[in-house]
Amino acid sequence: MQDLINGRCGFVGTDPLYVHYHDTEWGHPTTDDQKLFEFLILESAQAGLSWITILKKRENYKKAFYNFSVEKVAQMSEQDINRLMHFDGIIKNRLKIKYAIQNARCFMEVQKEFGCFYNYIISFFPEKKPIIHHFKSLSQIPTTSLESDKISHDMKKRGFKFFGSTICYSFLQATGFIDDHLEDCLSKKRLSK
Numbered sequence: 001m002q003d004l005i006n007g008r009c010g011f012v013g014t015d016p017l018y019v020h021y022h023d024t025e026w027g028h029p030t031t032d033d034q035k036l037f038e039f040l041i042l043e044s045a046q047a048g049l050s051w052i053t054i055l056k057k058r059e060n061y062k063k064a065f066y067n068f069s070v071e072k073v074a075q076m077s078e079q080d081i082n083r084l085m086h087f088d089g090i091i092k093n094r095l096k097i098k099y100a101i102q103n104a105r106c107f108m109e110v111q112k113e114f115g116c117f118y119n120y121i122i123s124f125f126p127e128k129k130p131i132i133h134h135f136k137s138l139s140q141i142p143t144t145s146l147e148s149d150k151i152s153h154d155m156k157k158r159g160f161k162f163f164g165s166t167i168c169y170s171f172l173q174a175t176g177f178i179d180d181h182l183e184d185c186l187s188k189k190r191l192s193k
Contacts, residue, residue, distance in 0.1 A: 003137050007186040010138055017055050023187055029130060029176035033117045036175060037107055038068040041100050043171045044162040045091050051170075060089025065100065070111075073104035099161035106159045121177060124151050132179040132192075141180045144169050 002010040012022045030036060042061060046054045054061075064087050066072035084090065084097045107117055114120040122128045124147050135141055148169035155163050163171075172178040181188035 001138060003182060004184055007184075009180075009182050009185050009187075015052060018052050021055055026174055027176050027179045027181050027187060027191060031118045033111065034068055034070070036117050036121070037070045037073075037104070038062075039171055039174050040103060040107065040163070041065055041068060041073075043167050043174065044100060044103065045093075045096055046170070047096070047162050047167055049091070054091075057089050057091070060087070064090050070104050070107050073101060074108055076101045076104075096162060103160050103163070106155070110158065121151065121172075121175075124154075125177065130177050130179060134183055135180060136183050138182070142169070145172075145178065147178070148172055 004010055005013060006019075008019065008022055012018045030039070042054050042058065045057075045061065062068060064084055081094060081097050081101070085092050085094060090097075110117055110120045114123070122130075125131065131145075131147070133141070144165040148165045151172075152163055152165045152168040155168070169178070173180050179188070179191060181191065
């Protein structure tokens with residue numbers, strides 16, 4: 001895999017949907033809890049699949065999970081799980097759907113304790129600031145970190161599911177807690193302004 005393609009991190013390739021996501025969202029700092037909950041749902045759904053698969057189903061997830069309203073998802077029942085097992089356009093994995101609901105309930109508990117989910121996640125970072133890496137090659141980008149290990153371990157204790165260290169690290173990259181854009185990537189240059 002090339003490190004850079006058309007001035008972007010090479011993992012993106014040329015799919016317009018992935019290019020747009022990379023340029024406008026991936027690595028951009030996110031403080032909004034609804035957006036953080038959306039990525040929690042999507043990253044958990046991605047387990048074992050490619051990210052482009054999830055990006056292509058994102059609008060369907062939005063419909064299936066009430067526009068990523070954590071309050072509405074937390075109230076979903078076994079009947080909703082059965083309904084979503086027949087909902088076209090999402091990953092029809094009963095455990096992933098069940099745990100999306102459980103994770104919504106856990107997310108709300110974290111919000112109560114920390115004021116918002118963002119405060120909880122940033123509390124694991126040195127000086128409560130995002131980490132900006134300066135990698136030159138895709139091979140330098142890790143799949144886990146000390147922070148993702150600690151966060152996923154703590155989240156597991158709080159009852160979250162489908163959120164191991166690798167998924168957590170992807171979540172942190174997606175939401176800008178960790179900026180892994182390569183040094184010569186166009187997005188790195190835009191984000192550093």
